[in-house]
Amino acid sequence: MAQMNLLQAINHALVTAMSADDRVMVLGEDVGHFGGVFRATSELQAKFGQARCFNTPITEQGIIGFATGLAAQGQVPVAEIQFADYIFPAFDQIVNETAKYRYRSGGQFNCGNLTIRTPYGGGIAGGHYHSQSPEAFFTHIPGIKVVIPSNPYYAKGLLLAAIRDPDPVLFMEPKRIYRAAVGEVPEDDYTLPIGRAHVVQEGADITLVAWGAQVAIIQKAAAMAKAEGISCAVIDLCSLLPWDVNTVCASVKRTGRLLINHEAPVTSGFASEIAATVQGECFLYLEAPIQRVCGLDTPFPLIHEKEYMPDEHKTLAAIKYAVHF
Amino acid sequence: MAIKERNHLQDIQATHDVHVIKNGLVDIPMLQLLDAQGNLLSQELDLWDEQTALRIFKSMHYIRILDERMVSAQRQGRISFYLACTGEEASVIASTAALSNADMVMTQYREQGVLAYRGYRTEQFMNQLLSNALDPNKGRQMPIHYGDKALNFMTVSSPLGTQIPQAAGYAYGQKMAGEPALTICYFGEGAASEGDFHAGLNMAAVLHCPVIFFCRNNGYAISTPAHEQFAGDGIASRGIGYGVNTIRVDGNDPLAVYLATLKAREIALTDNCPVLIEAMTYRLAAHSTSDDPASYRAKSEEQEWQLKDPIVRMQRHLQQQGWFDQTHIDEYCTTQRAEILQALKTAEIQPKTDISEIVTDVYQDIPAHLARQRDELIAHIKRHPEHYPATIMSNKD
Numbered sequence: 001m002a003q004m005n006l007l008q009a010i011n012h013a014l015v016t017a018m019s020a021d022d023r024v025m026v027l028g029e030d031v032g033h034f035g036g037v038f039r040a041t042s043e044l045q046a047k048f049g050q051a052r053c054f055n056t057p058i059t060e061q062g063i064i065g066f067a068t069g070l071a072a073q074g075q076v077p078v079a080e081i082q083f084a085d086y087i088f089p090a091f092d093q094i095v096n097e098t099a100k101y102r103y104r105s106g107g108q109f110n111c112g113n114l115t116i117r118t119p120y121g122g123g124i125a126g127g128h129y130h131s132q133s134p135e136a137f138f139t140h141i142p143g144i145k146v147v148i149p150s151n152p153y154y155a156k157g158l159l160l161a162a163i164r165d166p167d168p169v170l171f172m173e174p175k176r177i178y179r180a181a182v183g184e185v186p187e188d189d190y191t192l193p194i195g196r197a198h199v200v201q202e203g204a205d206i207t208l209v210a211w212g213a214q215v216a217i218i219q220k221a222a223a224m225a226k227a228e229g230i231s232c233a234v235i236d237l238c239s240l241l242p243w244d245v246n247t248v249c250a251s252v253k254r255t256g257r258l259l260i261n262h263e264a265p266v267t268s269g270f271a272s273e274i275a276a277t278v279q280g281e282c283f284l285y286l287e288a289p290i291q292r293v294c295g296l297d298t299p300f301p302l303i304h305e306k307e308y309m310p311d312e313h314k315t316l317a318a319i320k321y322a323v324h325f
Numbered sequence: 326m327a328i329k330e331r332n333h334l335q336d337i338q339a340t341h342d343v344h345v346i347k348n349g350l351v352d353i354p355m356l357q358l359l360d361a362q363g364n365l366l367s368q369e370l371d372l373w374d375e376q377t378a379l380r381i382f383k384s385m386h387y388i389r390i391l392d393e394r395m396v397s398a399q400r401q402g403r404i405s406f407y408l409a410c411t412g413e414e415a416s417v418i419a420s421t422a423a424l425s426n427a428d429m430v431m432t433q434y435r436e437q438g439v440l441a442y443r444g445y446r447t448e449q450f451m452n453q454l455l456s457n458a459l460d461p462n463k464g465r466q467m468p469i470h471y472g473d474k475a476l477n478f479m480t481v482s483s484p485l486g487t488q489i490p491q492a493a494g495y496a497y498g499q500k501m502a503g504e505p506a507l508t509i510c511y512f513g514e515g516a517a518s519e520g521d522f523h524a525g526l527n528m529a530a531v532l533h534c535p536v537i538f539f540c541r542n543n544g545y546a547i548s549t550p551a552h553e554q555f556a557g558d559g560i561a562s563r564g565i566g567y568g569v570n571t572i573r574v575d576g577n578d579p580l581a582v583y584l585a586t587l588k589a590r591e592i593a594l595t596d597n598c599p600v601l602i603e604a605m606t607y608r609l610a611a612h613s614t615s616d617d618p619a620s621y622r623a624k625s626e627e628q629e630w631q632l633k634d635p636i637v638r639m640q641r642h643l644q645q646q647g648w649f650d651q652t653h654i655d656e657y658c659t660t661q662r663a664e665i666l667q668a669l670k671t672a673e674i675q676p677k678t679d680i681s682e683i684v685t686d687v688y689q690d691i692p693a694h695l696a697r698q699r700d701e702l703i704a705h706i707k708r709h710p711e712h713y714p715a716t717i718m719s720n721k722d
């Protein structure tokens with residue numbers, strides 16, 4: 001075990017994957033010698049050579065198209081999109097190509113070896129274009145998986161799982177906690193299952209669900225609620241597509257209440273998907289309306305970032321509303 | 326003017342050899358009119374007038390000073406982010422000087438010199454950089470994302486290359502409206518790798534749009550050197566491929582940039598067509614305040630380019646013309662420095678945008694769901710003001 005922050009854990013996962021399998025290649029803007037703008041790919045070029053870790057021209061559609069072809073050939077690309085806000089030029093490749101390779105060929109071809117890594121999320125004074133949380137767009141694409149770690153241990157285990165998964169995976173990294181999230185990480189090779197949620201704590205009165213950097217926010221809210229005599233179950237969803245319906249529903253059946261927290265705008269956010277499924281599965285168990293504590297339906301603002309964020313205070317208010325409903 | 330349609334099949338010459346165009350490298354010369362000592366390299370020129378030259382020179386100094394002050398303001402934690410134009414002042418400012426104020430400008434993010442030349446005031450720069458309520462973007466965007474309707478300066482957007490096809494469309498609109506104006510679109514050689522660059526040039530050429538595409542080829546895109554960005558002959562060779570009139574110019578030579586842009590404007594407006602200018606320059610600055618170039622380029626390379634400093638070159642040219650007055654320029658710089666520091670202090674204590682603005686401008690009118698989200702947010706903040714001490718709320722009831 002070693003102490004690592006989330007960035008170091010990701011770097012460690014990449015080193016582990018590249019050491020274990022010569023077909024693993026890392027590509028993206030500034031990922032080479034420089035090691036990426038956040039340093040997630042530090043030293044990879046020095047360790048594995050320029051042919052396996054290389055800078056690309058600035059073209060996200062090119063990066064994902066190239067990586068999709070590379071994966072179809074049998075190599076194992078890990079493509080970085082510098083900020084999730086800049087993934088949209090690649091949207092066509094992801095939606096129409098990456099996600100449909102297997103299905104449209106009746107299983108003859110696939111690009112399942114592809115992993116796309118991208119930092120996302122607010123809280124870094126990044127304004128409109130260095131703050132967005134576009135996960136819900138990608139959960140609307142059958143054929144890819146969407147994974148989001150909340151701490152270094154999950155980051156390494158889930159990234160290794162994503163790289164080895166037989167289907168293409170979008171691995172979204174909560175950049176706000178790149179350095180702030182520190183924890184024990186095994187130095188050897190391990191994977192964690194994609195599609196499995198993690199119960200952070202059990203509770204009796206309400207189930208709180210989040211992913212990425214917002215897991216720490218709902219944990220804070222849970223601690224504040226505890227001081228007021230409310231017992232919260234806290235679930236880190238870890239994977240959004242596919243997501244762990246059983247773990248969430250089992251918890252809601254015990255607590256009778258559900259709150260989902262995400263940074264992305266509330267309308268058509270992933271909370272809506274969870275809420276719809278849970279009300280279907282747990283209808284007779286619910287004692288209060290399902291709460292969504294999310295971003296506003298506006299572009300991500302710089303100056304009103306603090307007010308925009310679904311913080312622990314808004315979460316606590318919604319917990320109390322649900323519990324006293 | 327009637328556009329001659331090209332008939333590719335008829336115009337193609339047959340060959341009986343397997344004809345390979347090696348490397349795709351074409352020989353595109355670079356317009357240069359001043360050497361590093363500021364000596365005129367050609368005598369057959371319609372030179373600029375003293376007034377224009379001095380205005381360009383002062384704007385270059387202004388931007389150099391503004392950039393220096395703001396980089397240090399960022400280090401002091403007074404602004405969150407900054408991005409300097411150092412080394413590229415001639416490319417940006419001398420090109421703007423060749424335009425009309427009616428021409429629309431769409432930039433990438435490193436072209437604050439356009440605003441300075443067009444008369445953006447120091448306090449306006451500061452209001453944007455400090456994200457206060459006087460910023461016309463209402464503090465919503467990161468520092469350096471300027472936008473000014475009055476100066477025909479389109480609001481900056483971070484996603485690279487997006488302004489390139491937009492510039493073609495805007496120019497087409499100017500043509501349709503019969504405006505005697507065009508659009509200039511600035512971008513880096515890195516951004517020219519985006520699909521939008523290719524879409525924009527092709528559409529502008531096919532649809533005969535009066536637009537100048539101005540590429541600042543400054544050698545680096547963050548850490549990525551130009552040779553890892555493209556393998557062809559720079560950006561200029563692509564203009565040729567798309568059937569776009571193309572000029573390559575020494576971007577550190579203000580006179581060459583000025584005359585090239587003047588010519589480009591004339592062609593674009595008389596022939597209703599795009600012109601691509603590739604300015605060969607160097608980003609002496611770090612990419613931004615989040616970057617340290619020491620990890621990806623040699624000091625010696627920077628020093629080489631420091632010798633080609635466009636401000637020094639311009640000064641020597643002015644001296645040779647007998648247009649340079651040391652005392653005057655010293656006074657100008659001293660005054661500007663003081664003014665910038667004062668304006669920074671003033672902008673720092675301006676109020677931030679009111680919280681009710683969080684939902685405005687998403688649409689022209691505020692839809693019901695956003696009005697509700699705003700009201701719920703304001704009610705929440707009123708119940709817990711201790712958690713939102715910096716929130717500005719004019720309506721307290």
Ligand SMILES: Cc1ncc(C[n+]2csc(CCOP(=O)(O)OP(=O)(O)O)c2C)c(N)n1
Pocket residue numbers: 029058060082086089435483484485512513514515516517541543545546547608612
């Ligand atoms: C679509 C998109 N992808 C990536 C980025 C991140 N990014 C910001 S600036 C930059 C480099 C741009 O280089 P260049 O166009 O050469 O301009 P320069 O900074 O040299 O002026 C990158 C990759 C972005 N802003 N937008």
